[in-house]
Amino acid sequence: MRQFSRQSRSGRLLLAGGLVALALGMSGCTRIRTHQGYQVDKLLVDSIQPGIDNRASVEGTLGRPTFAAQFGDQDWYYVSRDMRALAFSNPKPVAQTVLRVRFDAAGNVTAVDRMGLEQVARISPSGDKTPTLGRHRSLLDEIFGNIGAVGAGGMGGMGGGGSNTGGGPNGS
Known part of the structure; x- marks a missing residue:
């Protein structure tokens, strides 16, 4: 009878350990959702009116922009x-909103534009190597290619006799 209870205990421990391992394994398959950047409030965005609002009122309503235009301060x-x-x-974008607020020279709002995920450019790199100009050398050329090049003329050092006694700027 004791032998049977030992086997059932070890079976229960093995089953519990398997369930814990399965739960941990399944937790790695969960979806992760994140938000980056500005929290868009539709009511606040709709309250920005061209011709009525200016930089100060936009900053007071929406806050500081994520970034401003590179040349000039005309767009936020x-x-x-x-x-x-x-x-x-790799994370994939599900939704994106880019809100552009355009200003005139006086700082008044001229337009409010919205762009979504359809404006995102999708690029795919070609291959895993970057093409470069120059010679294509093998591994052996890289290892043994400089044999005999040490001390060759024109490879640095003093070149001629190693003395600077001429009439140059440092010698007299």
Whole structure:
């Protein structure tokens, strides 16, 4: 009878350990959702009116922009992006909003534009090597290619006799 209870205890421990391992393994397959950037509030964004608002009122309503135009201070951008990833995969954008507020020279709002995920450019790199100009050398050329090049003329050093006694700027 004791032998049977030992086997059932070890079976229970093995089953419990298996369930714990399965639970931990399944937790790695959960979806991870993240938000990056500005929290878009539709009511606040809709309250910005061209011809009525200026830089100060936009900053008071929406806050500081994510970034401003590179040349000049005519456009402010508010960027918001929702991302999703599965376990250890690369995150993919699910939704994106880029709000552009345009100003005139006096600082008054001239337009408010919205752009979404359709404006995101998708690029795919070609291959895993970057093409470069120059010679293509093998591994053996790289290792043994400099044999005999040490001390060759024109490779640095003093070149001629090693003395500077001429009429140059340092010698007299």
